[in-house]
Amino acid sequence: MRSAAQFSERPAVIVGGTPVTYWRLRELALRIAASVQAHQQQFGTSLVAVFAQRSATAFGAVLGSLLAGHGYVPLNRTFPAARTRLMFERSGCQTLIVDRESLPQLNALLDADERRLLVICPDLQDLQWHRRQWPQHVFISAGALEPSAAWREPREDQDAIAYLLFTSGSTGVPKGVMVAHRNVTAFVNYMADRLQVTERDIASQMFDLTFDLSVFDMFVAWERGACLCCPSKKALINPGKFIQDQKLTIWFSVPSTIALMRQLGLVKPDRFPSLRCSLFCGEPLPVSSAEAWLKAAPNCILENLYGPTELTIACTSYRWHPQRSSAESELGIAPIGYAYPGMNALVVDENLREVEPGEAGELLMNGPQMSRGYWRDPERTHSAFIVPPGRKEIFYRTGDRVRRPVGDGPLTHLGRTDFQVKILGHRVELGEVEAVVRQASGTDGVVALGWPASASGYGGIEVFIEGGLAQVDRLRELIASRLPDYMVPRGLHVMNRLPRNVNGKIDRNALRSMLGEGK
Amino acid sequence: MSSPTPDDVRVFVAGFLNRKLKERAQGPLHHLPDDYDLLLSGLLDSLAFVEMITATGEHFHGQLDFEGLDPEKLTIVGPLCVFVSEQLRERAQRPRDEMGEVGEISGSVLNHSLMWR
Numbered sequence: 001m002r003s004a005a006q007f008s009e010r011p012a013v014i015v016g017g018t019p020v021t022y023w024r025l026r027e028l029a030l031r032i033a034a035s036v037q038a039h040q041q042q043f044g045t046s047l048v049a050v051f052a053q054r055s056a057t058a059f060g061a062v063l064g065s066l067l068a069g070h071g072y073v074p075l076n077r078t079f080p081a082a083r084t085r086l087m088f089e090r091s092g093c094q095t096l097i098v099d100r101e102s103l104p105q106l107n108a109l110l111d112a113d114e115r116r117l118l119v120i121c122p123d124l125q126d127l128q129w130h131r132r133q134w135p136q137h138v139f140i141s142a143g144a145l146e147p148s149a150a151w152r153e154p155r156e157d158q159d160a161i162a163y164l165l166f167t168s169g170s171t172g173v174p175k176g177v178m179v180a181h182r183n184v185t186a187f188v189n190y191m192a193d194r195l196q197v198t199e200r201d202i203a204s205q206m207f208d209l210t211f212d213l214s215v216f217d218m219f220v221a222w223e224r225g226a227c228l229c230c231p232s233k234k235a236l237i238n239p240g241k242f243i244q245d246q247k248l249t250i251w252f253s254v255p256s257t258i259a260l261m262r263q264l265g266l267v268k269p270d271r272f273p274s275l276r277c278s279l280f281c282g283e284p285l286p287v288s289s290a291e292a293w294l295k296a297a298p299n300c301i302l303e304n305l306y307g308p309t310e311l312t313i314a315c316t317s318y319r320w321h322p323q324r325s326s327a328e329s330e331l332g333i334a335p336i337g338y339a340y341p342g343m344n345a346l347v348v349d350e351n352l353r354e355v356e357p358g359e360a361g362e363l364l365m366n367g368p369q370m371s372r373g374y375w376r377d378p379e380r381t382h383s384a385f386i387v388p389p390g391r392k393e394i395f396y397r398t399g400d401r402v403r404r405p406v407g408d409g410p411l412t413h414l415g416r417t418d419f420q421v422k423i424l425g426h427r428v429e430l431g432e433v434e435a436v437v438r439q440a441s442g443t444d445g446v447v448a449l450g451w452p453a454s455a456s457g458y459g460g461i462e463v464f465i466e467g468g469l470a471q472v473d474r475l476r477e478l479i480a481s482r483l484p485d486y487m488v489p490r491g492l493h494v495m496n497r498l499p500r501n502v503n504g505k506i507d508r509n510a511l512r513s514m515l516g517e518g519k
Numbered sequence: 520m521s522s523p524t525p526d527d528v529r530v531f532v533a534g535f536l537n538r539k540l541k542e543r544a545q546g547p548l549h550h551l552p553d554d555y556d557l558l559l560s561g562l563l564d565s566l567a568f569v570e571m572i573t574a575t576g577e578h579f580h581g582q583l584d585f586e587g588l589d590p591e592k593l594t595i596v597g598p599l600c601v602f603v604s605e606q607l608r609e610r611a612q613r614p615r616d617e618m619g620e621v622g623e624i625s626g627s628v629l630n631h632s633l634m635w636r
Contacts, residue, residue, distance in 0.1 A: 265583070496574050
């Protein structure tokens with residue numbers, strides 16, 4: 001709201017090539033907020049579902065939910081309808097805001113829901129068909145939104161949920177992570193300062209709202225009056241042209257985007273001079289990707305961010321240093337760096353006791369960004385948010401293996417705890433196998449999996465490689481010369497493109513399924 | 520090997536799309552008009568489109584460089600086939616050491632082939 005007043009005529013977001021000013025976005029958000037408040041008695045849950053993506057309505061809906069004093073629950077029209085329905089029902093939301101592009105999926109959501117719902121459609125004027133189709137629900141069209149003057153400022157509650165974000169659960173049922181206002185405030189304030197974001201910045205908006213990294217996109221930019229720039233469907237094919245055409249100054253994506261862009265010949269020296277800041281998060285950042293990106297964006301700082309949803313977007317970061325960083329990296333992967341202010345990192349063994357400096361273990365963290373746990377799921381909350389022996393505070397178990405720094409060095413990421421497997425009785429870090437194959441093949445997209453499962457672990461290792469290989473025999477020799485026999489992959493699968501999940505990360509489960517199908 | 524014509528590229532693209540449709544248990548395309556937009560029609564998403572491009576390059580034993588191409592036209596069948604054909608012809612005429620990073624990782628890639636057993 002402060003930015004809306006200070007930068008009212010500047011663009012808050014560019015959608016489909018059209019700028020939406022801070023003033024216009026504020027008006028839309030206030031009208032949505034006032035409409036939610038007007039129906040509070042009938043549909044009075046603390047959460048509002050946002051079924052929208054990369055549209056003025058999507059951003060207005062996120063802000064409108066928060067301005068109404070509710071948290072938002074993002075839903076994604078590209079997800080299978082059954083999953084979206086499950087997330088919607090589990091959230092308990094009785095209010096749903098939908099943009100035009102998501103309307104075709106609305107049937108799947110409403111047909112199966114017997115509750116009485118408030119459905120706000122700010123992109124539509126005529127909702128007669130919808131009212132006939134679902135007479136039990138209340139529909140609000142663009143023209144029927146309350147005036148912005150009707151909005152009443154809600155009581156501030158830093159412990160209230162800002163957003164509820166569903167992540168995949170190991171049992172197949174998505175877990176809703178409850179992230180509070182105080183968690184987000186700590187993150188946004190720190191990042192806006194750290195990156196010195198100003199109203200002159202133009203930032204990418206690459207993440208779907210169902211990926212929590214989108215919270216950085218929106219709120220760090222808007223905190224300082226910067227402009228958020230959404231790529232069109234077509235621009236996603238050539239992100240390099242998107243950076244150049246829009247003169248982006250801040251870039252944020254998963255590291256896999258660099259690998260894909262390199263495959264298409266889009267990462268060449270000095271191509272992205274407008275970028276002053278590039279951030280990568282969500283999966284390991286290969287050293288070669290970081291180096292190639294910095295050559296393409298020579299005026300840019302590059303940071304590798306790390307953080308599970310439960311610790312609010314990102315909670316450690318590492319700024320790449322051309323002279324030092326290669327040596328500080330491990331397994332060919334950039335370090336994850338240092339904990340954010342107030343965040344505490346503890347590296348522990350299987351008994352949750354802190355390991356010595358230089359040793360590897362699971363990363364536990366706590367601090368102002370630690371979320372409230374899982375929505376209506378005390379059992380899973382208690383198993384992930386624990387008090388280690390000899391300590392009094394609750395820590396979140398990340399499930400990530402890191403090396404405890406020696407002295408003031410950075411944390412290095414070694415993979416997930418479940419990426420450490422037993423092969424024929426030997427303990428093997430799959431990350432080490434991936435590092436060797438990456439180096440030998442010159443390709444960043446490499447995944448190693450234990451396969452097939454056996455009583456004591458796995459029978460061997462299978463490796464998937466993205467892109468091209470000119471000399472497979474030579475690669476085989478190189479790998480065999482650097483790894484002991486039990487770590488040498490039994491199968492090498494070369495694919496044009498490794499499967500990605502909806503967030504753009506490499507989908508290990510899909511690769512494992514392929515091995516199962518080939519059996 | 521001679522460079523593919525736009526029609527050669529179209530035949531490969533149609534085959535790729537039909538394989539995708541078969542995976543989704545959908546019927547094949549009977550006609551692929553010049554103005555058909557592969558992305559906006561919903562036939563491919565952006566990642567599947569990238570996969571198709573890399574598969575096309577591999578099929579014709581050449582690495583495609585899409586830096587200069589306007590994504591607005593890239594996803595439309597006619598301009599895409601002409602562009603790919605021209606790129607492969609140009610690159611076949613250039614010495615390998617001019618190809619830069621893309622050339623370094625090029626080679627005969629098998630599409631999800633299993634090797635080294």
